[in-house]
Every structure is written in C-alpha cells, then in structure tokens.
Amino acid sequence: MSPHRFLGFGFAAADLLLEIGDDGKVTFALGAGESVLGAPDRALAGRTWQSLFDVDDHPMVEAMFRGLDDGARAGPVVLKVAGDEERSANLTAIRLPQNKGAISCALSKAAQRGAAGLQSREDFEARAAELLAGATQELELAFVDVVGLSQQKAGSPDAARVDALLAGALRAQAYRGEAATEVGPDRYALVRAADEPAAALISRISRVLSDVGLEKIAPTSAAMPLTGSVRPKQVAQALRFALNQVLREGLKKPLPSSLSNALEQALQSTLSNAGALGAAIRQRRFSLAYQPVVNLSDGALHHHEVLVRFGAQGSPFPTIRMAEELDLIEPLDVAVLEETLKVLASDPTLTLAVNVSGRSVMSEAYVSRVVDLLRKSPSIKGRLMFELTESAAVEDLGLADRHIQALRAAGCEVCLDDFGAGAASLAYLQQLTLDLLKIDGRYIRDLQHGGREATFVKHLVNMCGELKVRTLAEMVETPEAEEAVRKAGVHYAQGWLYGRATEKPTPTLDAAVGRRFREGALSIRTAHDRQAPWG
Template identity: 50%
Template sequence: MALTHKALLGFAFASADLLIETTAEGRISMALGAGEALAGSKDRALEGADLSEFIAADDRELVQMVFKGLGEGMRAGPINVRLSGVGSAGHEDRGACLSAFRLPQNDGAVSCVMTRAAATRAAGPNGLHDRASFEAAAVNILEHARARGQKIELAMVDVPGFEAAARQAGEAEGAELRARLAAVIRSQSYGGGAAAGLGEDRYALLREGRETPQELSHRIARLLDLDPALGVAPVVQQVSAGAELAPDHLLRALRYTMDGFLRDGGANTAPADLGQAFERSVAQTMAQVSALGKRVEARDFALFFQPVVSLKGSASLHHYEALIRFGDQGAPFPMIRMAEEMDLVCALDSAVVDKALEHLTRSPDLILAVNLSGRSIGNPIFVTELARRLAAHPEVKGRLMFELTESAAVGDLAQADRHLQSLRVLGCEICLDDFGAGASSLAYLQHLNVDVVKFDGAFIRDLEHDSRGAAFISQLVRMCAELKVETLAEMVETPLVEQVIRKAGVDMAQGWLYGAAAREPAPFPPVSAGATTAPGRRRGAVEGWG
C-alpha cells in the first residue's frame, strides 16, 4: 500500500507538535504545525528565520552542536531546550523536546520535530550539573531507562590541557571556549542535560550506548574544533549500566567510578560496568573499615585543640575543643561518617575520650570539649562505660564538656536525654553541636536538657553581610536564654562578625579570628572586638570533626 502525504503527516504529528526543516545554514525552510503555540509565530512567519532565534540564549550553542554533529543519515535527540518566546509575549517559560535527522542527499538540510515540554532550568554554569546534582539526576535517569529497556551508559571525558588553553586565551575568549565545550558535552548527553563538570578538564555524561569511546572522542574533538597546535585531545571512558542495582547501590557505583576518574583521569582503569563498580566499592570500603578499625584500636590519631572564647567583656579563653585528626589527611569527616555507618563510632569516641582524659590529667587548668556521635549517646553500653571512666577520674570534674553532633540522628530522644543527664551528674556539661544544620535541631533542643547550644558555622560566617541572619541569631539567643542555655557561635572569622554576635548576645565564640587548631593547647592572647586583623585566618574554614 502506497503512503500518501496525509498518512505521512499523520505519522509525524502522532509524535510531534511542530515539524521544521532547516537549511544547512540553520534557516527555517519549512514549518508546519503548532508554530504559534511553541515559537510565538505562525508557521509561515517562521520560514526564512534562523532557528536559533527561537531557542533561549543558554541553549543556542547546544542546538548548534547537535546539528553540527549530525552526519548524513544520522539522528539526534530528543533533547530538552528552552524557547526564547520571540514574536509573542508570555512565551518566555516555554520549553520543547527536539529531535533532528539529516536526510542523505538533501543539500545538508535537517528535519526536526518539536513537542511541547516543560521549560527546564539550567543545571548550573553553561548548563552543566555539578557532581552532586549529576549523581542524583543520573540515578533517576538510569532507573527510568532500565524500566523502558533503554541502554544508557556513563561516559567520562578527560580533556587534558583545555582549561590551561582557555585561561591563556584571556577572559572573554576563555569564557567562549568553556561555553563551547559545555555545549559539546551536553549535545552528546541523554536529553541534552545529563552532563556534569567534575573539575578542571574532566566531565561526565549519560548517553545511549551506540558508539565506542574512540568514536565519541573523535566527535567531541571535531565539534570542539580547537587549533591542533594546542594539543588538546579528548579521552573518553565508558561504563555500561550492567546488572540491575538498587538506587543506593547505583549511587555508590557511580561515586566509585567517578572518584577513580577524578583521581587518574584518562589513565584510570574504569570498571566494565556499574555492577562491577559496586563490587569494587564494597571491597574498597571493607578494606578502609579494616584499616580504620586498626587505627582506632592502636589510637593512631591525634587531637588538635582550638580555643573557644567567652564574649563577656573582652574576649577571654573559656575552653578548647579537642578535634580529631588522622595523620596528614584533611577534614576527618569522611572517616567519622564511615565509623558511624560501620558501627565503629563508639570505639572511636571512646578512644578520643581516653586521649582527652590523658590531657586533662596532665594539665590541671585545662578545660576541654569533646565530640560525641548521636549513635554513641544512644548506646547504653557506651554511656555506662563512659560514666565508669569519668568516675575513675574525679580530677576532671567540671573540666570536660561533651558536644553532641548531628552527623548521625538520635533515634530515642528520651533515652538519649537520660544518658546525657547521667553525664551531667558527673560534672560534665553538654553542648548541642551543629544547631541549625539539620532538620532535628529544634526537636533536640525541646527534648534534651543541655547547657550550651553551638550555632552552625553556616549561619555565622557571613553575618556581617546578612541582616536577616543577624535577626535570626538574635531570636535564637533569646529563646536559649529563656531555656537557661548558653550559646556558642562557630566560624567567627572577622571582627565584624564578632560585633554582630556580641550585639545578638551570644555567650561564646570559636573560629579563626581567635586561632587555628594546634597540636597542643596554646596560651590564648585576648582579642578585642575592635581588632582589625586576624593572624592566620582562613576564610570559610570549618574546624570540627563533622
């Protein structure tokens, strides 16, 4: 049976709202369908216009790269794009799903179909996700693709030397080069938006598995079209989805794979599929847990001490917070999180308390604060053993504070409060750490009888520029005062922030304004509120094990 023009149109409009053909130069030679609804102009008015006029500025180069990558007989898309609304008001938030096909022997013309879709916001700079948002999006895409029987792969692209070339090109041209590379990476990704910048020269994307890594490398190089003298040659690694994985296992496999790529770039030996990546990540974690257990057992860590000052009058030393450090590693949070997840945190907290007791015994004038995980406070055996150790050291009574962190949730608040009160009876003060960082802060304050609340540094460090934040802190201080609870602000880094928290009535402060954490509790020189400099201050630093 011969196909009629009507039949062909029927098939086309069964899956599209607007049919467009563009010339090799990108001008619309034919438009048929819902042109006014999608582009704000009637079909006839679209003809002769440049297609890019109807695409939002942030997505124009993406569409150009999609078309540029089409060889004869090749299909691309669907990709999600935002429309500019040219020709009619009220279309600024319109989006469309676009697919394209370059028919052989058709003078380079491109046939496009567009369907209405919700306008999607750009994931980040140049339309690229950051790593965290990419991981979340990737899990959803891979799960949906698996349900539909689609073959989606993770591709990681190393473009060594690109960022150096962009910097050398100058600010304006460098920005254009970065936007071009982002458009190239997005144009090869699933839906035009499943791509991320992972750091200098390294990118990740999800795409349908139809090509070899070498073919994708060559296409990226061709679309990027850089001067060969720069020596910038993309290297691609691809990892198939492989076996079915639960969402949390899938996320773990993605993280393991990208960690290796970020560490070694194109030289990394990628797993064959995400199932193998998950198996490797489990083996790696078990090895890390074993190593951490040995370090805890051998007390192979150090305590560093950061001053906490009283703001009553001129700043004067109140106590030191004891902060755990593992060798030359940076922030200890990953190790602490691993200890919590693998049931090692009680042993770790116990070892930290032992070291703190040693320091307190050697230095009769020393006052320390030590962090305890919510998991430890919820463990009756841990609390009983801790109480026994404290009773064996009556000389530390009144000189040891415990900071309850929010890195692990407290399940039974009533039980936790009973445990905390048993420690207060032994002369230890209790501080609620990270207040405001988690959703449970107010519930903790309502149900736990504590002596001090420490405001999370995220609320404190920018107070000099945040009048709403200052008002918020003032109200929290007032609430704590009514509960007869003292307040402590961390990440106080400038004299102006100190002035704000003093005005709010905060009782104590901690941060680089008063000194960095050191291997030994150093004598504290008083710092007045009017000081103009802070030696050794590091902007945005968080001193703590969480």
C-alpha cells in the same frame, strides 16, 4: 507570533512561554501564567525574571542565562516561585541568534524543588539516590576541579557573590537544578544528564568565573556513568566511594566505569579498611588537634574543641564516615575520649570538648564507660564537654535525652553540633535538654550580608535564650563575621579568625583578638542586653 518565536518555544512542551530581553525583563508571555507563576500571562510582560523566582534561585538562573551561547539550551531545572512556598516550576531556556540576545523560556508546573544552594555531602548522597531511582534519562556523576579558586577568591572584593554564582552554575548544570555538592576544597560534584558534552559544563563554569573577574582559572572535569545493576540501598554506598576517591586524589585517578563497578570497589575497600581501621583505633594510631573557642562577651578563651586526625590527611571526614559505616564509631569515640582525659589530667587549666556520634550517645555501654571514667578522675569534672555529631543516627530522642542527662549529671556540658544542617532540627532542640547549640557554618558565613541567614540566626538565638541554651557560631573567619554574630547575641565563636587547629591547646589567644573585643565592648553589651537573663 513571529516564526523565530515559534522555533524558540518548539524545543519543549510547556504550560507557559516567556521571552526574556537582554535587560532581564519579560518581553513576551503566553500560556497558563496563573497556573505556573500565580499571575496571568498578560500581567507578566515588563516584569524582571528576578521578580518571578525565589531569591535563593537567582544565582542559578543568572548562571544559567550567562552560560547560554547562541543556539544553546539549558535545563530543565526546578525553581521555587517567588512569594509562594507551595509553588515550583520547571524552567528550560534557549538563546536563538534571531532573537537579538533574548532568551526563550519554557515553564511548566513542577513538584517542589529540593534545597537551594549546594547540598551537604550527606544530603547529596541521599538526594542523588532518589533522583536516580526516578530518572527518565541516563545520568552521570560529574566532578569539577576548580584549582586555584580559593586563592583567587581570597583577593576578590565579593567572595560571597563568587560562591553564590559558582553554586548557581553547578546547580544550573545539575539534574533538576538541585543535586550538587562540595566534595572538598575547590572540588565539586553534581548529578547531571549524560547526553551533554563535558566541554559544555566546563565552558559555562569558566564563563561565570570570568564574569566575576576570575579569568585565570581552568576548571577540569570527569564523570562516572550512573549505570549498572545496583540495588537502591547500595546506590549511596557506590556514590560515596566515588566521592571519597575524588576527595582524596582529585581527578588524577580514573573514576569507576559504572555504579556497579564503584560498588564492587567499595565492598573490596570495606573489607580491607575494616581490619586496618580497627587496628588503628586499638593501637591509637591517630592524633588529636585543638581548635580554640572564644567567649564573645570578653574575647577570652572558653574551651578547645578536640579534633581527631589520621596520618597526614587534611580532613578526618572519610575515616570518620568509614568508622560509622563499619560500626566502629563507638570504639573510636571511646579511644578519643580516653586520650582527651589524659590531656585534661595533665593540665588543670584546660576545658576540652570531644565529638560524640549519635550512634555512641544511643549506646548505654558508651555512656556507662564515660560515667565510670569520670568517677575515677574527679579533677576533670566540669572541664569535659561533648559535641553531639551525626545526629541522624539518633532514632529514639527520649533514650538519647536520658543518656545526655547522665552525661550532664556526671559534670559534662553537652552541645548539639551543626544545627541547621542535615538531621539536626528543631525536634532535637525541643526534645533534648542541652547546654549549647552550635550553629552550622553555612548560616554564619553569610550572616554579615543580612537576608534570610541573619533572620534565621537572630530568631534561633532568641529561642535558645528562652530555653536557657547558649549558642556557638562556627566558621567565624573575618572581623565582619565576628561583629555579625556578636550583634546577633551569640555567646561563643570558633573559626580561623581565632586560630586553626593546633597540635597542642593554645594557652592564650592572639593579642589582636583581645584588642578587637575591647574596641567592640559596647556593641557586645548592647547585643547581650537584648537577650533574656540566664538565671
């Protein structure tokens, strides 16, 4: 072995050493290939790196390799081994100038990696707390603001690839390659090692964006050290405070100086917010917005989802999360329900769906209140629907199902929101008797490109068909996405393609929607003919 190879492999203890040429193929392999990748080292030469690792990890490895300057090191990150659900590997990489562009990689066996791609806010907070508890080095919570990304991406011929590579670049910089999330539009967060300069993070993300033709974007970053004396159960609360601050204000305001400082600020904010939010709920200082849901069989308006808005903020997420944490979500759900019933009473043509937290569904007082209100307003029967959100709060599925059946007996259909994300899993579909299931938007966004998302959605629709549960796709934003969910046999769709949330329910849809459905009527019928009859 040449001296520069010894130098390249000397940067980390490893079970397996690989050298990847500039054509993406393994030019050299030495070590326990069978143990790490399931193939002897002598069989690895000539294979592409893509054939070694799970396809979900390809964007991360690609971003990782693209961001390596001569002498620079990246990793370790945890990857799933291709074709083996049980096997994962740690990967660390370095590019040495003597290697003529080749990348030296050190691999070792690893515990199974977490979820691929960007995590949901909820999953990120939980996973970040777990990683911090077991970390062997100092970590930081880093934020990246990519101003202008959405605007430039809109003009890109392959926006999905941009999203995948950016997610890969963030994961490549994250601790173990798995703790990264989207905080808000064009804003991201990740847990990373504190020893690498922020400039390196920005440089690598800028390079990936430039490689896909987005050269006029200048990312910025800031970080909060994950230090300070904080009990394990309080870590997520401190992280959430920092994430919410960046969601509201971007990187204009200085971040907390440590986890303990973030927790202190969070507790002070909680005391202040509890009183303010309680007053806002009692005094109805919120507004309702309405987003249309269409029937994919004919393009007609089916119902509107009712969304709550506080002030001029773009997203209600922080306030709703606050209500959950301060045990105010049930009063908020009741207040939104009462305002929705007034709207239904004023217009007999409307059908509206209100969100209800899993915490409220578990409450006998909430369900009794709903049944009592509907008994007093018989004209509303059959026109009120419920979307079950924050299903992680449903600790007793048997009790939840009994309460759901009480709502259904009162004339309301019940939909499980965000299926495929967070806690909404097959156990809920198995143990709760539901009318509709809303498929999480991350599957819909990539459905048109085929692959795992398409397989997941098609199997889910078929399974729901057997259970006589209708399906609703969210985040349908393009005609191509609409065609994909239609072919998959999904019943209803919601998203910007049909209109954003408005201050008043729209009586009809845009004429272009109806025209599109008339043109696609044959494919609609064909898709639904494949589904079992509903009976």
